[in-house]
Amino acid sequence: MNFEFSDEQRQLHDTVDRYLTDTYTFEKFRTVNASAAGWDKTVWTGLGELGVLALNVPAEQGGLGFGPLETLSVMGACGKSLLLEPFSSSAVIATAVLRACADDAAAADLMTRMGSGAAIAVLAHYEPDSRFESQWVTTRARKSGDAYTLDGHKAVVMHAGAADTLLVSARVSGEPGDAKGISLFRVPHDARGLKLDVYPTIDGQRAADVYLKGLEVPAGNRLGAEGGALPMIEAALDFGLAALCAEAVGVMQALVDATVTYVQSRQQFGVPIGRFQALQHRIADMLIHLEQARSMSYLAALRCTDANVPERRRALSAAKAVVGQSARFVGQQAVQLHGGMGMTDELIVSHWFKRLTAAELMFGDSDTHLQRYAALTRE
Amino acid sequence: MRLEFNEEEQAFREEVRAFLKEKLPAQIRDKVLNGYELSREDHVLWQRTLHDRGWGGVGWPRQFGGPGWNSVQQYIFDEETAQAGAPRLIPFGTKMVAPVIMAFGNAAQQQRFLPPISSGAEWWCQGYSEPGAGSDLASLKTRAVLRGDHYIVSGQKTWNTLGQYADWIFCLVRTDTAAKQQSGISFLLIDMKSPGITVRPITLLDGGHEVNEIWFEDVKVPVENRIGDENKGWTYAKFLLGHERANIAGIGGAKRELSRLKRIAASERKNGRPLIEDPLFAAHIAQVEIDLWALEITNLRVLSAERESKAPGPEASILKIRGTEIAQRISELLMRAVGPYALPFRREAMAAGWQWDPSREPPGPRYASTLAAAYMNQRKLSIFGGTNEIQKNIISKMIVGL
Numbered sequence: 001m002n003f004e005f006s007d008e009q010r011q012l013h014d015t016v017d018r019y020l021t022d023t024y025t026f027e028k029f030r031t032v033n034a035s036a037a038g039w040d041k042t043v044w045t046g047l048g049e050l051g052v053l054a055l056n057v058p059a060e061q062g063g064l065g066f067g068p069l070e071t072l073s074v075m076g077a078c079g080k081s082l083l084l085e086p087f088s089s090s091a092v093i094a095t096a097v098l099r100a101c102a103d104d105a106a107a108a109d110l111m112t113r114m115g116s117g118a119a120i121a122v123l124a125h126y127e128p129d130s131r132f133e134s135q136w137v138t139t140r141a142r143k144s145g146d147a148y149t150l151d152g153h154k155a156v157v158m159h160a161g162a163a164d165t166l167l168v169s170a171r172v173s174g175e176p177g178d179a180k181g182i183s184l185f186r187v188p189h190d191a192r193g194l195k196l197d198v199y200p201t202i203d204g205q206r207a208a209d210v211y212l213k214g215l216e217v218p219a220g221n222r223l224g225a226e227g228g229a230l231p232m233i234e235a236a237l238d239f240g241l242a243a244l245c246a247e248a249v250g251v252m253q254a255l256v257d258a259t260v261t262y263v264q265s266r267q268q269f270g271v272p273i274g275r276f277q278a279l280q281h282r283i284a285d286m287l288i289h290l291e292q293a294r295s296m297s298y299l300a301a302l303r304c305t306d307a308n309v310p311e312r313r314r315a316l317s318a319a320k321a322v323v324g325q326s327a328r329f330v331g332q333q334a335v336q337l338h339g340g341m342g343m344t345d346e347l348i349v350s351h352w353f354k355r356l357t358a359a360e361l362m363f364g365d366s367d368t369h370l371q372r373y374a375a376l377t378r379e
Numbered sequence: 380m381r382l383e384f385n386e387e388e389q390a391f392r393e394e395v396r397a398f399l400k401e402k403l404p405a406q407i408r409d410k411v412l413n414g415y416e417l418s419r420e421d422h423v424l425w426q427r428t429l430h431d432r433g434w435g436g437v438g439w440p441r442q443f444g445g446p447g448w449n450s451v452q453q454y455i456f457d458e459e460t461a462q463a464g465a466p467r468l469i470p471f472g473t474k475m476v477a478p479v480i481m482a483f484g485n486a487a488q489q490q491r492f493l494p495p496i497s498s499g500a501e502w503w504c505q506g507y508s509e510p511g512a513g514s515d516l517a518s519l520k521t522r523a524v525l526r527g528d529h530y531i532v533s534g535q536k537t538w539n540t541l542g543q544y545a546d547w548i549f550c551l552v553r554t555d556t557a558a559k560q561q562s563g564i565s566f567l568l569i570d571m572k573s574p575g576i577t578v579r580p581i582t583l584l585d586g587g588h589e590v591n592e593i594w595f596e597d598v599k600v601p602v603e604n605r606i607g608d609e610n611k612g613w614t615y616a617k618f619l620l621g622h623e624r625a626n627i628a629g630i631g632g633a634k635r636e637l638s639r640l641k642r643i644a645a646s647e648r649k650n651g652r653p654l655i656e657d658p659l660f661a662a663h664i665a666q667v668e669i670d671l672w673a674l675e676i677t678n679l680r681v682l683s684a685e686r687e688s689k690a691p692g693p694e695a696s697i698l699k700i701r702g703t704e705i706a707q708r709i710s711e712l713l714m715r716a717v718g719p720y721a722l723p724f725r726r727e728a729m730a731a732g733w734q735w736d737p738s739r740e741p742p743g744p745r746y747a748s749t750l751a752a753a754y755m756n757q758r759k760l761s762i763f764g765g766t767n768e769i770q771k772n773i774i775s776k777m778i779v780g781l
Binding site: 001002003004005069260264277280281283284285287288291292293295296298299301302318321322370371373374377378 | 380381382383385451658664666668684686687701770771772776779780
């Protein structure tokens with residue numbers, strides 16, 4: 001039992017934190033947010049040069065071959081700086097998918113390019129009616145000869161607009177809800193029959209609803225076993241969930257720090273408002289939530305690659321429930337304690353609040369995970 | 380970073396488990412697991428059993444006859460004993476006055492007082508709170524006036540937990556009324572058999588006699604029973620309060636009660652189905668179990684930091700707040716799990732072996748008959764040992780710097 005970070009993990013955190021603090025200022029965030037694309041190629045290249053995009057890429061593909069704890073070390077800094085670029089979508093989740101089928105030459109090559117910053121891939125899996133149940137896949141793939149034809153609709157695919165490649169799940173057999181019968185395909189962004197409806201999310205990131213209509217891909221674009229892609233997809237989503245927990249903790253820490261600073265300086269009735277016990281206790285409550293969330297973000301990182309799937313998912317649901325509830329509390333109270341200023345677009349506080357609001361909803365909200373945890377505990 | 384305990388720690392856990400399996404008396408274990416009251420004899424027997432194993436002074440260094448455990452071993456010991464159904468250690472001797480005697484007492488005091496604490500031969504209670512001094516402890520008024528080689532003590536203490544069993548009481552008394560509050564206080568050890576001491580029970584909301592008021596009327600206390608210097612008692616008191624918060628999260632006890640909650644919820648029925656399958660009740664259980672998991676990891680983080688010899692900070696306040704909230708929540712769910720059968724109330728039901736009138740059907744299952752009283756009793760958790768509001772003051776002052 002030990003909660004120390006290794007020197008390597010600390011350095012990784014410090015490197016990314018310094019880079020983002022210097023280059024990804026709040027002003028920079030606002031500029032990127034206001035741009036049409038919603039992400040910045042120069043920043044992306046910079047992250048590639050630092051090596052962080054290759055964090056989870058295996059050494060054989062020219063990467064660092066790290067895992068969840070190193071990812072956690074980086075995600076907190078991404079959260080604090082409100083990074084809009086597709087780091088977790090491509091360098092965490094899609095990389096985790098591809099890593100599971102590294103014996104596929106095209107997947108290996110794609111990972112290499114992703115690690116250097118030359119390519120971006122995202123996983124397109126959830127659908128409008130799946131509500132974060134990963135087995136609910138209605139998108140169909142029909143094989144004829146040497147090709148598959150895909151038809152379906154993927155919902156709120158994070159950073160799909162920035163991607164060169166989409167990793168699309170589709171059903172080759174069975175019914176929605178069946179664990180078996182799901183395959184995964186590499187789909188180039190310019191494939192015929194692919195339509196992206198790109199939009200900003202509440203926190204300024206970009207996402208898209210993805211429509212596939214008669215979209216043809218060569219049979220060689222299938223990743224992994226026919227009909228057996230779900231375990232690989234779930235493993236990648238769980239990795240992403242752990243990363244999101246760490247990101248949310250980074251945001252919560254930033255909000256607690258900002259709120260403490262604010263109540264120490266803001267004067268009312270002739271004293272700093274931090275002298276008022278009602279506010280002191282609220283901040284103590286925020287800190288308690290933050291520390292419980294931090295504990296669970298560690299649990300998520302330590303368990304998200306566990307081979308025992310029910311145990312892994314039980315731990316991740318527990319983590320997401322606590323992190324989600326904490327994110328809601330800390331975000332709401334940070335706005336409250338900043339008073340009217342907390343409501344303004346001009347202060348970074350409202351943007352951290354929005355990132356936490358998004359984090360609570362992504363990969364299933366706290367209620368979803370509480371329910372999932374209860375079901376997994378009963379079995 | 381890793382969650383698993385190392386091999387040495389695992390081996391220690393096995394050692395504690397084997398000891399409990401062999402030495403924890405079944406009749407004591409059954410009382411604890413079913414929430415029945417323990418007698419003075421039960422506690423003394425258990426303390427004696429630990430002492431015979433060399434574990435009487437939990438948390439003590441070897442030089443004073445303790446097992447010399449580090450904080451991780453203490454945590455494992457607390458977790459295993461609580462889950463196995465061993466009695467909660469009465470903290471006033473081993474965990475409160477003993478560390479003060481070790482740190483600030485003289486050699487004669489250490490030789491006189493520590494061995495009978497470890498063996499269970501002498502029972503201690505705490506004389507801190509007064510009717511007018513609760514969270515604001517430094518406003519205490521009990522006076523001690525030096526006359527030759529004795530102090531004459533007069534005043535009133537209150538909330539003395541299990542003071543009716545005590546052989547000794549450690550007291551904060553005012554020895555200088557002119558000095559400012561904190562600087563006129565001394566720390567005295569007082570023999571409960573001294574003439575002039577009266578113990579009166581306070582009946583609590585659950586009908587139990589757990590706490591007392593103690594009156595001191597011109598009680599003679601030998602000056603050699605003062606710890607450290609006169610008027611320096613506040614320093615020793617603060618030291619003690621720091622110790623009181625060690626292992627305050629109560630992870631093992633909460634796990635034990637959570638298992639009990641699940642057992643009861645599995646045997647209770649709602650619409651012909653086990654209550655534990657009711658979606659809302661299952662969600663309540665899941666929530667408290669998840670909260671406990673988060674607190675357990677937070678507790679381990681604090682231990683890990685201590686092992687790396689980072690000074691323990693006010694993180695203990697976080698553990699106290701969350702630990703008590705979770706314990707209270709579990710006790711509340713236990714009561715609610717039995718539905719209407721939480722309502723029939725007989726104080727005698729807290730005793731193991733007691734039965735409803737054998738000539739007629741008992742109202743509800745036996746396990747239901749203690750749960751409402753236990754729920755009511757557990758409200759104390761967020762009040763004692765520094766109220767949870769005081770803990771939040773500590774957090775905001777020390778961690779947040781407000």
